[in-house]
Amino acid sequence: MRFAATILAACLVSLPLATGALGQGASLQDQFAAIDSDGDGSLTVAETIAFQRKVFALLDQDGDGAFSRAEFIEILERQAADAGADAAQADQRGGIWTQRFDGVDFDQNGIVTTAEFDQAHEFRFESKDTDGDGRLSFAEFGAVALPRPAE
Numbered sequence: 001m002r003f004a005a006t007i008l009a010a011c012l013v014s015l016p017l018a019t020g021a022l023g024q025g026a027s028l029q030d031q032f033a034a035i036d037s038d039g040d041g042s043l044t045v046a047e048t049i050a051f052q053r054k055v056f057a058l059l060d061q062d063g064d065g066a067f068s069r070a071e072f073i074e075i076l077e078r079q080a081a082d083a084g085a086d087a088a089q090a091d092q093r094g095g096i097w098t099q100r101f102d103g104v105d106f107d108q109n110g111i112v113t114t115a116e117f118d119q120a121h122e123f124r125f126e127s128k129d130t131d132g133d134g135r136l137s138f139a140e141f142g143a144v145a146l147p148r149p150a151e
């Protein structure tokens, strides 16, 4: 389950979904290390996309290169339940996840494709790379999980 916990946490960062109970299972350091495949202490866009493709594969369970909003919410809710999240807050989580999903579903057809997923992570990478050096330091990476987009 460790990989799943890391993946869930990565979803929290990458799509970023929610905080609190769902953040259990993988620290920010764990997530950073999981993405930093060459271990040099910074993340390139290639490392980020390579990692997010693994996340995509978990979300796209039938392997057709896309996942729907319903699939997305179902998978995250299952992982949240496995992680011991409060079932009474499932609706609230679902609402947050729907918003996050819609933020990645650029053409708003209820389905996220590989292209949309990659594009979302490229945008996100660029927005996190505050010094513009093409790499995410741990500080830049960590800063991402906190800000809330205007809603």
Ligand SMILES: [Ca+2]
Pocket (backbone or CB within 6 Å): 036, 037, 038, 039, 040, 041, 042, 043, 044, 047
């Ligand atoms: Ca690296």
Ligand SMILES: [Ca+2]
Pocket (backbone or CB within 6 Å): 059, 060, 061, 062, 063, 064, 065, 066, 067, 068
């Ligand atoms: Ca699919």
Ligand SMILES: [Ca+2]
Pocket (backbone or CB within 6 Å): 129, 130, 131, 132, 133, 134, 135, 136, 137, 140
């Ligand atoms: Ca940077």
